[in-house]
Amino acid sequence: MPTPPVRVGVVFGGDSGEHDVSIRSAATVIKALSDPGNRQSFHVVPLYIDREGRWWPETIARSVLQTMAALADDQLPQPLPARGLRQLPVDPDQIDVWYPVLHGPNGEDGTVQGLFTLMQKPFVGSGVLGSAVGMDxxxxxxxxxxxxxxQVPYIAVDKADLDDPRRLEPLLQRLEAELGYPCFVKPANLGSSVGISKARTREELLAGLKLAAELDSRLVVEQGVxxxxxxxxxxxxxxxxxxxxxxxxxxxxxxxxxxxxxxxxxxxxxxxxxxxxxxxxxxxxxxxxxxxxxxxxxxxxxxxxxxxxxxxxxxxxxxLPGFTSQSMYPTLWGASGIPLPQLVAELVATAQE
Ligand SMILES: Nc1ncnc2c1ncn2[C@@H]1O[C@H](COP(=O)(O)OP(=O)(O)O)[C@@H](O)[C@H]1O
Ligand SMILES: [Mg+2]
Missing domain, CATH: 3.30.470.20 (ATP-grasp fold, B domain)
Structure with missing residues (x-):
C-alpha cells in the first residue's frame, strides 16, 4: 500500500507589517510542495490569517493565493468575527505537519509556534525559544x-531612559564615548529595516532614538561598520x-x-x-x-x-526567512544544489525528525 500523503497546514498572511511578503512566500512554498515530484508525498491545506489576525479556511486562503493580494475586511465573509484567533478553521486532526510561512511579530517570534506546540503537532522551523530569541x-x-x-559593539537602551532628562544626558554621553558616530539605532523587535536609522550626529541620534521608541520600548544602538x-x-x-x-x-x-x-x-x-x-x-x-x-x-x-x-x-x-521565488534563503539553497521542491520536502522532514 502506498503511504498516504503528509497533510501540511501552510499558515500565511498574518497581522504583521510583512503580510504581503508572507503571501508571496506561501505561494512559493505551496507551488514547491505541489511540484510533480512532491505531489504524491504532500497534501497541502493552506490557511490564511488576515491583517486583523483572524484565521480563515482553505477556500479563502486559495482565493488570496490566486490574486496574490490581501483581502480587505469587506471582501471577507460577513459578519466579521472579532479580531484575532477565535477558532481554528480546520480540524487539527486533519493536519500532520504545520508549516508557518509568516514573518514578523506573531509569526516569527514563537507565538504561533506555541500554538502548534500546544496542539502537540510537528511544525517546520524553530520552536518557541529559538523563534522568540531570534526575533528580539x-x-x-x-x-x-x-x-x-x-558582534559589533552595542548598547541596550530602554525607552524609559529617553523620557527622563536626568538619565538621557548620561546615556547620550555613554553612547558617544563607547560607540561613536556613525551608529545605528534599532527597535529590538521589527524587521525589514523598519524604524532603523543611521546617526552621524547627536541630533540624528536623538531623532533615531525617538523614532525607534515609537515602535518598541526595547532599543539597541550599534557601532556603525x-x-x-x-x-x-x-x-x-x-x-x-x-x-x-x-x-x-x-x-x-x-x-x-x-x-x-x-x-x-x-x-x-x-x-x-x-x-x-x-x-x-x-x-x-x-x-x-x-x-x-x-x-x-x-x-x-x-x-x-x-x-x-x-x-x-x-x-x-x-x-523564518523570506521565501518568495526571489528570496535569498531558497536561492542560496538552489545554488547549493537543493532545488525548491527538494528544499520544502526537507523542511517538512526536519519537522518530523
Ligand atoms: N552596525 C551596523 N553597521 C553598519 N550598517 C548597519 C549596522 N546595523 C545595521 N546596518 C544596516 O542596516 C540594515 C538593517 O539592519 P538589520 O539589523 O539587519 O535590521 P533588519 O532586522 O530590519 O534587517 C543592514 O542590512 C545594514 O545595511
Ligand atoms: Mg537585516
Whole structure:
C-alpha cells in the first residue's frame, strides 16, 4: 500500500507589517510542495490569517493565493468575527505537519509556534525559544555574546531612559564615548529595516532614538561598520548544514527599507566573491549562531565582513526567512544544489525528525 500523503497546514498572511511578503512566500512554498515530484508525498491545506489576525479556511486562503493580494475586511465573509484567533478553521486532526510561512511579530517570534506546540503537532522551523530569541535583537545579541560569537559593539537602551532628562544626558554621553558616530539605532523587535536609522550626529541620534521608541520600548544602538553584507542559509535539525554564502549589494548608504523593497536598487551575488576560507568561516559562524539561539529547521544568518581588516561580525539571524521565488534563503539553497521542491520536502522532514 502506498503511504498516504503528509497533510501540511501552510499558515500565511498574518497581522504583521510583512503580510504581503508572507503571501508571496506561501505561494512559493505551496507551488514547491505541489511540484510533480512532491505531489504524491504532500497534501497541502493552506490557511490564511488576515491583517486583523483572524484565521480563515482553505477556500479563502486559495482565493488570496490566486490574486496574490490581501483581502480587505469587506471582501471577507460577513459578519466579521472579532479580531484575532477565535477558532481554528480546520480540524487539527486533519493536519500532520504545520508549516508557518509568516514573518514578523506573531509569526516569527514563537507565538504561533506555541500554538502548534500546544496542539502537540510537528511544525517546520524553530520552536518557541529559538523563534522568540531570534526575533528580539537584544535577546539575540545576549545569546550570541554568551556563545562568544563576534558582534559589533552595542548598547541596550530602554525607552524609559529617553523620557527622563536626568538619565538621557548620561546615556547620550555613554553612547558617544563607547560607540561613536556613525551608529545605528534599532527597535529590538521589527524587521525589514523598519524604524532603523543611521546617526552621524547627536541630533540624528536623538531623532533615531525617538523614532525607534515609537515602535518598541526595547532599543539597541550599534557601532556603525563599513562592511560587505553577506548571508548564509542553514537547514536541518539534529544535523545543521550551511549553504553557499551570498552577498547583497545596493546603491545606498545602508540597506534601508526603501532600498530593500524597490526593484533594481539592490542585487545579490551568489555565491559571493570571497576567498574560500572566508566563506567557510561564515558558514561555521552561521551554524554557531543557530546553536546559540536554539534555532533549527530553517534560518538565514546575516553577517558583516570587513575586507580590509578580514573581520566577520554576526549581524542577525532570521528564523523564518523570506521565501518568495526571489528570496535569498531558497536561492542560496538552489545554488547549493537543493532545488525548491527538494528544499520544502526537507523542511517538512526536519519537522518530523
Ligand atoms: N552596525 C551596523 N553597521 C553598519 N550598517 C548597519 C549596522 N546595523 C545595521 N546596518 C544596516 O542596516 C540594515 C538593517 O539592519 P538589520 O539589523 O539587519 O535590521 P533588519 O532586522 O530590519 O534587517 C543592514 O542590512 C545594514 O545595511
Ligand atoms: Mg537585516
Amino acid at each position: 535583537k537584544l535577546a539575540m545579541k545576549a545569546a550570541f555574546a554568551a556563545a562568544g560569537i563576534s 563599513m562592511a560587505r553584507e553577506l548571508e548564509c542559509a542553514v537547514l536541518g535539525r539534529r544535523h545543521l548544514k550551511a549553504s553557499v554564502v551570498g552577498e547583497v549589494r545596493f546603491d545606498a548608504d545602508w540597506y534601508d527599507y526603501e532600498t530593500k523593497y524597490t526593484e533594481g536598487r539592490s542585487q545579490t551575488l551568489i555565491p559571493a566573491p570571497l576567498p574560500g576560507d572566508v566563506s567557510e568561516r561564515i558558514q561555521a559562524m552561521a551554524i554557531e549562531a543557530c546553536r546559540a539561539v536554539h534555532a533549527f529547521g530553517q534560518s538565514r544568518v546575516d553577517v558583516f565582513y570587513d575586507e580590509s581588516a578580514d573581520r566577520i561580525w554576526l549581524n542577525e539571524i532570521n528564523t
